[in-house]
Amino acid sequence: MLGPALRHHLFKSIWSQSLEIIAFTLVGIILYLFCDWALRMMEKQHGEALPYRNVIFFVLIMTLSLASFSLIRGFMPAGAEGTPDNNQEQQTTD
Secondary structure, eight states: OOOHHHHHHHHHHHHHHHHHHHHHHHHHHHHHHHHHHHHHHHHHHHTSOOTTHHHHHHHHHHHHHHHHHHHHHHHSOTTTTSSOOSOOOOOOOO
16 A cells, blocks of 8 residues: 555656646647648738648747747646656765
8 A cells, every 4th residue: 555645746746747748738739720820821921822831831830839848848847747856866986
């Protein structure tokens, strides 16, 4: 049977990982919809379908996703990156 401290740590770890997955998924969906809208607006101003539309969409979504995911990672609590907290013992050299 798990002790209360261990149960609390496991629950906290699972919750933070779930929160991270939800946040990245929601931002990804929003970015997809925004990039699609922005590309359609560009095509509307251009008057026809843009050549290399897929490349333009890729550059838009890649740039925005890297920036926004980096911001999200900065706002996540410590230990939410899917790695355990740094409670490792440091080795001393003699």
